[in-house]
Each structure stands twice: as structure tokens, then as C-alpha cells.
Amino acid sequence: MPAQPQFDRAELEAFWMPFTANRQFKARPRMLARASGMHYWTPDGRAVLDGVAGLWCVNAGHGRKEITEAVSRQIAEMEYAPPFQMGHAPAFELANAVVEWLPDGLDHVFFTNSGSESVDTALKIALAYHRARGEGTRTRLIGRERGYHGVGFGGISVGGMVNNRKWFGTQLPGVDHLPHTHNLSQNAYSRGEPAWGAHLADELERLVALHDASTIAAVIVEPVAGSTGVLIPPTGYLQRLRELCTKHGILLIFDEVITGFGRLGSPFGSQHFGVTPDLITMAKGLTNGAIPMGAVAASKGIYDTFMQGPENAIELFHGYTYSAHPVACAAGLATQQIYKRDGLFTRAREIADYWADAVHSLKGLPHVIDLRNLGLIGAVELEPIAGKPGARAFDAFVRAFEAGILIRVTGDIIALSPPLIIERTHVDELFGKLADVLRATP
Numbered sequence: 001m002p003a004q005p006q007f008d009r010a011e012l013e014a015f016w017m018p019f020t021a022n023r024q025f026k027a028r029p030r031m032l033a034r035a036s037g038m039h040y041w042t043p044d045g046r047a048v049l050d051g052v053a054g055l056w057c058v059n060a061g062h063g064r065k066e067i068t069e070a071v072s073r074q075i076a077e078m079e080y081a082p083p084f085q086m087g088h089a090p091a092f093e094l095a096n097a098v099v100e101w102l103p104d105g106l107d108h109v110f111f112t113n114s115g116s117e118s119v120d121t122a123l124k125i126a127l128a129y130h131r132a133r134g135e136g137t138r139t140r141l142i143g144r145e146r147g148y149h150g151v152g153f154g155g156i157s158v159g160g161m162v163n164n165r166k167w168f169g170t171q172l173p174g175v176d177h178l179p180h181t182h183n184l185s186q187n188a189y190s191r192g193e194p195a196w197g198a199h200l201a202d203e204l205e206r207l208v209a210l211h212d213a214s215t216i217a218a219v220i221v222e223p224v225a226g227s228t229g230v231l232i233p234p235t236g237y238l239q240r241l242r243e244l245c246t247k248h249g250i251l252l253i254f255d256e257v258i259t260g261f262g263r264l265g266s267p268f269g270s271q272h273f274g275v276t277p278d279l280i281t282m283a284k285g286l287t288n289g290a291i292p293m294g295a296v297a298a299s300k301g302i303y304d305t306f307m308q309g310p311e312n313a314i315e316l317f318h319g320y321t322y323s324a325h326p327v328a329c330a331a332g333l334a335t336q337q338i339y340k341r342d343g344l345f346t347r348a349r350e351i352a353d354y355w356a357d358a359v360h361s362l363k364g365l366p367h368v369i370d371l372r373n374l375g376l377i378g379a380v381e382l383e384p385i386a387g388k389p390g391a392r393a394f395d396a397f398v399r400a401f402e403a404g405i406l407i408r409v410t411g412d413i414i415a416l417s418p419p420l421i422i423e424r425t426h427v428d429e430l431f432g433k434l435a436d437v438l439r440a441t442p
């Protein structure tokens, strides 16, 4: 497919694109112009099947009229309202709607504008919580190797992806990391949760022995690590982590920016795994990607800890100009109604077996060294080209777009996370085309 002709290089120069190979893109742009249902369309009218829900966010599918209408109504009614010391109805309604989906025990919601802000907010709440209850020595934060928690300084500090860290100085002090759980020699081609690796959670005991529990505020993990290339937690791993955090008075934060809002066939990953953390970060599916928004859910115990001192004093010195932005709240409310009305949070469970079969049908294709799946998440790990990490998967990504499917790659791993409205025919098309791409990938 030739470069799309209507964009000349000079017009593309000013926009410094995020997480993008700018020079490659601008030499050979991949433009999207509109979207509906399971598809994007290019400016020249070619349909592209969305295998990644935009970027793990358009869970209810594209072009939902109810969201468009709710957003338009809210902009016309009141485009902005200050969130500090003032309120508006959609913010409280959306917080209540989110609480309905949360696991029991989490019943307060703090709004942000992205996953990265949600992570930094959760880490700050954890630190302030311990201080508020007289354990101000708990300042250490524990993340995990290969974790992705966005791009703020808090998020890259607890995150564990080397390229997101090495360029940006020393990050936050007092951070340590659990080992990641990815092990192809033990777990390659696992269907669903891998059997090996729950014991890796016990590494938290080692960190407690090293630093002492009295210095540790929180552990943050993604229930399923997404951006690093889809690492499914070994059976029992998250349960063990919960037990150890409880034992040592450490808060457990689940970063559910991608596992939230139905991705695993439950409202949150927490319910899927039967493990309740103390804080949950979310974003993406909260508004179906239509308007930027994130949130942090906190337990009653955490919230109540802050509700002390004089009643006219601010309890948490944190917030954003656009926290609970009315237009984002309107998008969020319309999105939650769609999820509820269309039963989308059980959809992933219904189609999960068909999806798993499709993922594992790629076994034996050239360069494939592992296949992973859970709910409506899939991953294809490719053998890297010697000395050129990421090149093979990137080539597959470009070919896939040309073949009419949108996939996502990180390193040499292809990640798949379609809108939850996906039908079997779409699954067939997605994996049929992907198989062709893999056969043709050098």
C-alpha cells in the first residue's frame, strides 16, 4: 500500500507524536479518519478492523450515539465547572455508577484525567494515608519489573519497562520492584492463567526482610500486565500478594487501567481473580475513550482515615483543574449505561473460549514462540531478529494495518484487546489476517 497521498511530509512535521517512530510514520503515514462499531476507516475509505479497542479503551465499540449526545448536551448546558470546593451533579452520579461496579469494600472515587494521573494519585493517597494514621515512616513504594503504570514520575518509578525509565534520570527515591512473572520455559502456550509462578509473590517477603514493613507504603501491580506484552498472572499469585500485603499492613494497589470495565468478563480484574485491593486505578474504558478521564477507587477505610480534623479543612491536598470535568462525567455516565444495558461486562466471558481457540490457532506459524490469552486479551510473542529487538513485530504491525487490521506491538509481542462487542466473524477475520501477516513476516 503506498503512503496515503493526501498528506505531505511538511504538514506532518509539527506534531511530535507520542510513543511513535516519528520519522518512519511521517515517511509512511497510517492515518485514521472515522470509526464506527468494530472498525476504523482510513481517509481513503479503507476499513480497518479494530483489534485493540483503539488503545484498550473503546470497550463498547466506536461511534456510540448515546455518548455523543450526552457530551453535546453537557457542553451546551455547562462546559466546565471548578472541582475544588464546588460540585456538579454528573460528578456525583458518575462516582455512584462506578461504585456499583467496584468490588465490595471499595466505595469512594477520586477523578483524574488519565491512567498516569490515576497512578500518581493512588501512590500519593497511599503515602498520605499512612501519614494520616500516624505511620509516616511508610514511604517506600513497591512496583514490579516489566510493570507499566503510565508516564508520570511516580508511574515510571514503580514501573519496570527499561525504555520508559532509563532516559529520565533517577525517578522517585525509595522504590523497589518485585520480579515479573514471565517465564517461557515454564509457561509457554498456557491457556488462561499459567500454572507456574505463584511463589514469585513471596519475593515481597524478601523485600520486607530487606526494608522492614514499617517503611513500605504500598505495592502496585497490574492484575494482567498489558503494555509490557500481556503477562497473565500465575494461578494464585495475586491471592498470595494480597495475603502478604495484609499481613504486613501494606496497601495493595491494582492498576486496572486496562483490566477495568469488562476486559476479563467481570467489571474489574479484581472480581475476576477474586482479590480485592485497597485502591484501584482506572481510565480508558471509563468513558469508552471518548473524553480523557481516569479515576482512583479507594476503600472506605482509606477515605475515612482522611476525614478527620476541622470540618472546614481540606483533607487531601491533591486534585486537577479537570478532575470530574462535567463533559467527561457525561461521557462516563453514558458509557456506564451502555455497559449495563448491553451486558458488556459478561461479554468477554461468553466469547472467551472462542477467542482462546483463535489465539492458540496461531501455534506453529513462523517466529511464534508463545501465545497467551485471558478474557478478551490475547498476545503473540515473536522470536526477535538478532540485534534488532522489536523490528519483527513492528514489521508485522505495519503489514497488519495494510491488510486491514489494527493490532498493537510492544517489543516483539503483539497484543490484542478488541472492543467487547466483537462477534465471532470479527474474531475469524482478525486471526485469519494475522495468520497471513505472520506467514509473510520475514
Ligand SMILES: Cc1ncc(COP(=O)(O)O)c(C=O)c1O
Residues within 6 Å of the ligand: 113, 114, 115, 116, 117, 119, 148, 149, 150, 151, 222, 226, 227, 255, 256, 257, 258, 283, 284
Ligand atoms: C496499566 C496502565 N496504567 C497506566 C496507564 C497510563 O494511562 P494513560 O496513557 O491514560 O496515562 C496505562 C496505559 O496503557 C496502563 O495500561
